[in-house]
Amino acid sequence: MSKITVPSKQTALFLDGLQGNLTLGATNILTPGPGQLLLKVKATALNPVDWKIQKHGIFYKTFPAILGTDAAGDVVAIGEGVTKFKIGDQVFCQGRFTKEYATFQEYTLADEWHLAKIPTNISYDQAATIPLCLATAFVGMYNVIPHGMGLVNPTTPTGQGHYKGIPFVILGGASSVGQFVIQLAKLSGFSPIITTASLKHTSFLQSLGATYVLDRNTPTSALKSQIAEITDNKSIQYIYDSISSSETQKTGIEILSPGGNLIVVLSPSVTSQDKRVTYVLALRALDQNVELIKGVYAVLEGWLEKGVIQPNKVDLLPGGLAGIIEGLRKMEQNQVSGVKLVVRPEETPENAK
CATH class of the missing domain: 3.90.180.10 (Medium-chain alcohol dehydrogenases, catalytic domain)
Structure with a gap:
């Protein structure tokens, strides 16, 4: 032109x-x-x-x-x-x-x-x-510790499906960030993928890759029991809190197993001696994010075209x-x-x- x-x-x-x-x-x-x-x-x-x-x-x-x-x-x-x-x-x-x-x-x-x-x-x-919400999901999951969970990057085929049989929990799956976390967890092979949300969003979140959608208003103790039953008491090493209110952070740290990773999108209000809490900052110009986000944009058109990622x-x-x-x-x-x-x-x- x-x-x-x-x-x-x-x-x-x-x-x-x-x-x-x-x-x-x-x-x-x-x-x-x-x-x-x-x-x-x-x-x-x-x-x-x-x-x-x-x-x-x-x-x-x-x-x-x-x-x-x-x-x-x-x-x-x-x-x-x-x-x-x-x-x-x-x-x-x-x-x-x-x-x-x-x-x-x-x-x-x-x-x-x-x-x-x-x-x-x-x-x-x-x-x-x-852009911003996908970057927030991606940086939180795939950037190196202490900037993210340090998961294997799925932008190459060998990085996809890597976590088969490992549970992943999302708090607030219907949020804009949460929707992308669900899709990336599916791409990485996590199973089951468990999210909290308003139950009116159940069918939609399942279409994105959620295995189970649990009522976001469930008390922490009951939610922890439900997740334990779903996973047959497997260790919960990965939780992404896409809401990150003081209440959801308390829920996340309670459900997380020792040695696990809790990602929050607001300033941390919880601490733990044996669990990692990471505040994700997805500004694309930050030194730790530049190359990671560059890699996402290199494959993003294809992912959208194939429906791997949905807006x-x-x-x-x-x-x-x-x-x-x-x-x-x-x-x-x-x-x-x-x-x-x-x-x-x-x-x-x-x-x-």
Whole structure:
């Protein structure tokens, strides 16, 4: 495809200060440098970290800031040295906590090695549900100790099916991260795969690979007994807590066997002398994550095309970037279950800009 004309200005959703307000405004569109690409964002997804940044003042120190870490869209410009992609490619990527790579805007930068093409069986909206939560699941499971569980990486065929007959427990399997953990556990061969969730999600989670779906409201002692019965009292060495409230962390550490690994996605509130608790931070630019996530993006198009990995269910919000504010409120109020909130920046009303 020939060169695409890119405007000089765009609309973005700004956080105006520490624990401040979200407002729409104009900002410059950047030119990609070496190894970078410029994307027109067709869809971006909301994550819990977005409302937590606004409420708790984490990760950002310079304002106004632009949030958002999931993008799907079209390549509209390419920087020097980029060879894997061309203008017009439909792609998706994980953003970063910087204005240049944030995704709550009409255009964003991407890095060549942390970018994948969208296969024809996946929409922009679906692709936008994948990056951050898949990275969170993958880093927690396959990064080396102390950054993850240190499991055998399944991006090569010899790494798949490695854990046959070994149980794996997910707390919060219907969450966006939990859904990807279930699928990766299946890819790695774990069995049985046991997850807690609202039972209304049972059929869907089983379709992703869960062997058993247990009621998330089950008391810890009863849940521990159910898991022991399912596994014939096998040692529980791997638990991924995709919720990581103080309550679920207590549940996880209680169920985990000595020597086991508990992954949490929020700051640890539990400790143990003989059990490892690991807080996963899936920022793609962290030194310990760069090559691991690069390896995922190298195979991700094929995994999606074959159905090895399936995206989250989409709940499309109206209003484009303006719809993010209400979406984050719903997430903070725990009014979202089993779906991923997505907006299309190009649907932002002109009178809202």
